[in-house]
Amino acid sequence: MKIQIYNQNFDLTDPFKEYLQTRFDALDKYQLGVADCQIKLIRDQRHQKGEVYTIEAKLSLANKEPVFAKEESSDARAAVDNLQEKLARLIIKNKDQRIGKLRKNIKRFKNLKFWGKKDY
DSSP, X not given: OEEEEEEESOOXXXXXHHHHHHHHHGGGGTOTTEEEEEEEEEEEEEETTEEEEEXXXXXXXXXXXXXXXXXXXXXXXXXXXXXXXXXXXXXXXHHHHHHHHHHHHHXXXXXXXXXXXXXO
C-alpha cells in the first residue's frame, strides 16, 4: 500500500514514520484492494487542554468510494491506534454491505421463473 504523509506543526521522525507504516499496512488483511492511503498529521499547541494531535486518513479502495476517518487525542500514537481501528471497522462495514447486496441479487436471480425446471 502506498502511504502519503502530510504534516502540519508536527515533527515527523523516522521511528514515528515506521510506526505509521506498520499500523496502516495491517489494513491490507481486511481488504486487498487498498490502493492508496493519505494521512494528515496536525498538532494544535494553542488548545486549552495542552497539545492535541489530530490525525485524518483517506483510504482509496479499488473501484469504490474512498473511506475517511479522523481522530483526536493528547498522544499521537494513541490517536494512530484509534484511527487504525476505526478504519478497520469502516472497511469491514463496507465489505459486508457489498456482500449483502450481492447475496440479495443472487436470491432475486434464482427466484426467476426460468431458473426452476428444465424441459428436455
